[in-house]
Amino acid sequence: MDALDRILAQESFGLDDLETLLSLEDPDERARLHAAAYRVKLREVGPVVHLRGLIEITNVCARDCLYCGIRQGNDALDRYEVDEDEVVAAARWAWDQGFGSAVLQGGERCDARFVDYIERILQRMQGFAEGGLGVTLSLGEQSEDTLRRWRRAGAQRYLLRIETTNRDLFAAIHADDQDFDERLACLRLLRACGYQVGTGVMIGLPGQTPADLARDVLFMRDQDVDMVGMGPFIPHEDTPMADSLGDFDRVRGEQLERGLMMIACVRLVLRDVNIASTTALQALAPDGRERGLRAGANILMPNLTDTRFRAGYQLYDGKPGLAEDSEASTRALQRSVVAIGETIGYHQLGTSPRYLRRRG
Numbered sequence: 001m002d003a004l005d006r007i008l009a010q011e012s013f014g015l016d017d018l019e020t021l022l023s024l025e026d027p028d029e030r031a032r033l034h035a036a037a038y039r040v041k042l043r044e045v046g047p048v049v050h051l052r053g054l055i056e057i058t059n060v061c062a063r064d065c066l067y068c069g070i071r072q073g074n075d076a077l078d079r080y081e082v083d084e085d086e087v088v089a090a091a092r093w094a095w096d097q098g099f100g101s102a103v104l105q106g107g108e109r110c111d112a113r114f115v116d117y118i119e120r121i122l123q124r125m126q127g128f129a130e131g132g133l134g135v136t137l138s139l140g141e142q143s144e145d146t147l148r149r150w151r152r153a154g155a156q157r158y159l160l161r162i163e164t165t166n167r168d169l170f171a172a173i174h175a176d177d178q179d180f181d182e183r184l185a186c187l188r189l190l191r192a193c194g195y196q197v198g199t200g201v202m203i204g205l206p207g208q209t210p211a212d213l214a215r216d217v218l219f220m221r222d223q224d225v226d227m228v229g230m231g232p233f234i235p236h237e238d239t240p241m242a243d244s245l246g247d248f249d250r251v252r253g254e255q256l257e258r259g260l261m262m263i264a265c266v267r268l269v270l271r272d273v274n275i276a277s278t279t280a281l282q283a284l285a286p287d288g289r290e291r292g293l294r295a296g297a298n299i300l301m302p303n304l305t306d307t308r309f310r311a312g313y314q315l316y317d318g319k320p321g322l323a324e325d326s327e328a329s330t331r332a333l334q335r336s337v338v339a340i341g342e343t344i345g346y347h348q349l350g351t352s353p354r355y356l357r358r359r360g
């Protein structure tokens with residue numbers, strides 16, 4: 001048994017262990033990490049992938065995150081908001097396909113009209129699905145009143161990435177009016193409002209170290225989150241961080257590897273949570289999402305956003321699926337799941353086992 005075997009055989013992991021795992025460079029050792037995480041996934045959540053239909057409802061955003069393609073300050077962008085009927089129709093399509101859930105994601109907006117718009121969409125989704133379609137929101141930081149209204153209207157899950165737990169790095173990649181403690185407070189509020197809570201980070205940010213990422217994993221453990229959605233940072237040409245990683249093609253492969261190692265570490269440490277294999281992995285390699293599943297993820301998110309809006313929701317350069325409609329996006333993911341010998345949990349909410357166990 002070598003040092004890596006000894007770490008992988010542990011039941012609990014400390015900062016040093018995780019830093020060691022996240023610093024692995026040898027491909028065989030990385031493969032052993034993925035395999036260990038995959039075994040934990042099979043034991044805790046089984047060889048079943050749940051689909052979350054992703055609807056990117058608006059690229060209008062009041063925030064100015066330095067990394068994000070839909071930041072308010074990006075003028076090279078036509079702004080859109082998907083019509084209410086169209087959002088409901090896309091969610092209905094997901095329901096008809098037997099998806100366990102849908103995700104409404106968009107820029108951060110807190111105006112009353114937007115809050116009402118989301119509330120009405122949620123109510124209409126309950127009308128046809130009657131709670132049978134899990135609804136996740138990913139709409140940034142919101143007030144307690146708004147979060148409670150949306151919860152009452154039918155949203156059960158909320159994803160709010162902390163982005164990085166390194167406060168200096170957080171400050172460096174956000175605008176001055178964005179505060180780590182406020183984001184953290186909002187994350188905690190989600191649980192108080194009765195949501196299943198998801199968070200995550202960007203991986204491979206400039207200056208981010210394996211120790212930072214190890215702390216991110218322990219943060220997710222300590223917050224006792226139900227869901228994790230995280231992915232590699234990929235620069236966007238119209239943002240202040242466009243050149244922050246230098247020649248991106250030189251680091252592309254390594255960004256993917258870091259993303260996979262993080263998935264594996266989160267699976268080893270948090271065990272029974274839902275972990276998404278995100279589109280950012282696919283942007284780095286055509287089989288990126290399959291590799292995410294093999295490293296321990298169990299959730300895929302077919303993009304259901306109408307193709308006419310896709311160009312407007314380029315969070316980073318080279319985001320795939322520009323011309324791929326819902327049908328094609330879903331079929332591609334179904335093939336990925338079959339390719340790795342797993343099945344899709346149709347007509348199942350796919351609630352995080354962690355959440356179910358906590359509720360008892």
Ligand code: SAM
Nearest residue numbers: 067068106107108138139140161233234315316
């Ligand atoms: N506005 C909401 C929020 O901030 O939580 C949700 C939408 S936001 C566009 C969704 C996520 O996209 C962010 O949490 C961030 O992690 C990710 N993202 C944005 N720009 C990215 C980039 N350049 N590379 C990788 N991920 C990025």
